[in-house]
Amino acid sequence: MSSIDRVRIMILGDSGVGKTSFVSLAAHNESIKSPSWTIGCSVEVKLHEYKEGTKDQRTFFVEFWDVGGSNNHRNTRQVFYNPCHGVILVHDLTNRKSEENLQKWLTELLDHENNGESNLSSVSCDGEDLDAENLLGGNNVIPMLVIGTKLDQVDDKRSNITNKSFRCRYNTEEILLDCRQSRYLAAGTSNAVKLSRFYDKVIENSLLDRRKSERFGTLAVSPIFSSKFYSTHQD
Numbered sequence: 001m002s003s004i005d006r007v008r009i010m011i012l013g014d015s016g017v018g019k020t021s022f023v024s025l026a027a028h029n030e031s032i033k034s035p036s037w038t039i040g041c042s043v044e045v046k047l048h049e050y051k052e053g054t055k056d057q058r059t060f061f062v063e064f065w066d067v068g069g070s071n072n073h074r075n076t077r078q079v080f081y082n083p084c085h086g087v088i089l090v091h092d093l094t095n096r097k098s099e100e101n102l103q104k105w106l107t108e109l110l111d112h113e114n115n116g117e118s119n120l121s122s123v124s125c126d127g128e129d130l131d132a133e134n135l136l137g138g139n140n141v142i143p144m145l146v147i148g149t150k151l152d153q154v155d156d157k158r159s160n161i162t163n164k165s166f167r168c169r170y171n172t173e174e175i176l177l178d179c180r181q182s183r184y185l186a187a188g189t190s191n192a193v194k195l196s197r198f199y200d201k202v203i204e205n206s207l208l209d210r211r212k213s214e215r216f217g218t219l220a221v222s223p224i225f226s227s228k229f230y231s232t233h234q235d
């Protein structure tokens, strides 16, 4: 039986915003009543059909790397940031600070890139001048999705909260939800479609990453991809 290839999505955001709760919904379509505080990182996996319904359909493992948001672990959690094929940024709709802090989470990820620690460093080999907006935004080199949680706790007055400025800056999609209700990500909903498209983009990014690594001969190849996959993949 051939192996199934994998992509890694980092789940980033302040402590308590609902990252673990969201991952449970996204990976298993199950809500969890009392998630425990994440120390270090926990990983959940789901199967995803890339380009479903087309001749290029292929099954991938999508890994959700749920990184504990506590400031105490700021210096140690960067070990999880490589490889990174996509980013999901989570904020709590009842806590504006958590939305403002999304920028800090991007900066932390990119600082890691700038230290040359990541597979994303292969992107700059193309001679492009990539800043945060380039790397994570308009060019969609690294696909990014924003999740706003605790929609159930948003009263009417605040229901028009959307992190528009952040999303406009990075040209990214957003999903608002109550992580305790599985119906928000149920199959066939617009949110499920958004997620599925996002996973496809993440997979495409991982393929691009691989091709760039091969082209420039860097050692930045994600170790999680099997050689079989790349030898059979056609551009």
Ligand SMILES: Nc1nc2c(ncn2[C@@H]2O[C@H](COP(=O)(O)OP(=O)(O)OP(=O)(O)O)[C@@H](O)[C@H]2O)c(=O)[nH]1
Residues within 6 Å of the ligand: 013, 014, 015, 016, 017, 018, 019, 020, 021, 022, 032, 033, 034, 035, 036, 037, 038, 039, 067, 068, 069, 070, 149, 150, 151, 152, 153, 177, 178, 179, 180
């Ligand atoms: N009402 C409501 N509560 C939520 C929602 N999402 C998460 N919670 C609650 O918020 C608390 C924190 O959720 P977690 O999923 O552990 O948050 P986290 O971001 O993983 O936190 P760390 O592990 O500290 O990084 C828990 O009590 C959840 O039940 C939501 O959409 N609505």
